[in-house]
Amino acid sequence: MTKVFSIYLLLLISTMNNSYSQSDTINIPDLQKVKKGMSLRGYAFPDTITFFNKVKDIFGIDLRKNTAPLVKLDSSPEPSPTLWAVRNSCLLIHQEELPLIYPSYNEKNQLEDLPFEKWDTSNFQHLVALNKLLISADASQLKPVDHYYPELLTSLLQDFGYTGNPAITKMKIEAxxxxxxxxQTFLQYCYGWLAGQNVLGVRTNVLEAMLKYNPDVFIHTGWAIRELKLTNTPARPIAQLLDAAIRAGITGFTEELCTTDKKLMNEIRKNNAYGMEALQAYMKNSCPR
Structure with a gap:
């Protein structure tokens, strides 16, 4: 197993039971300044139901079950890229802008508010772009967000397997x-934690997006399967990768396994290829018992 993938799996496993953290403290006056600044730049804040549903859709975190005012939306122990949900304000904020709303105190332990005129108001536009892209699915904000937070869009696929925003998905998969x-990118996008389920598996939604936007990447299927076999991955995820590769017109990896790993292929055959029609048809016609 490669060192990079080993580290990747360790990071995933270490966060299985701790998908987010929370804070109970927000500087409300400064939060209001942020919201005002965003509103003046054309951002219309969503209603609570829309915001909660979108956060659950992307990150697998249900804000209805978490009453903390500030909720970390992250499946990785790395400090970046990290988003936070300001629950009661229906606002996503990046780690870099978190100091805008996090309280600071003077030497007398008194809460300090930063005077509005001293704010770097460019932060407002960054946050507008971020929330428009992720919450409102405004594709015109794709380039600004990729510029302001270059690691974030990769994280959406790699850490969460999120493909609900076609503009983001197309850009990252075509790359x-x-x-x-x-x-590594191929494997980390299509195999990982399934958002909100706390289980490792193949992200079938990502496979479908790869078939749509960049089917040539299935040339990496053989390497990915070798990596997964080293971690004793069961037969079904491997079958899912083979089926997608066949649908992409790449059959060589299935043909090879029919010869070199009959035990695996017989397990897949015993389960009728788990109902995957392309793999089922290929094995019936081209994979001897």
């Missing part, structure tokens, strides 16, 4: 190289 340097 996967079909050369050797695209292997």
């Amino acid at each position: 996967i190289s079909d050369m050797e340097d695209g292997r």
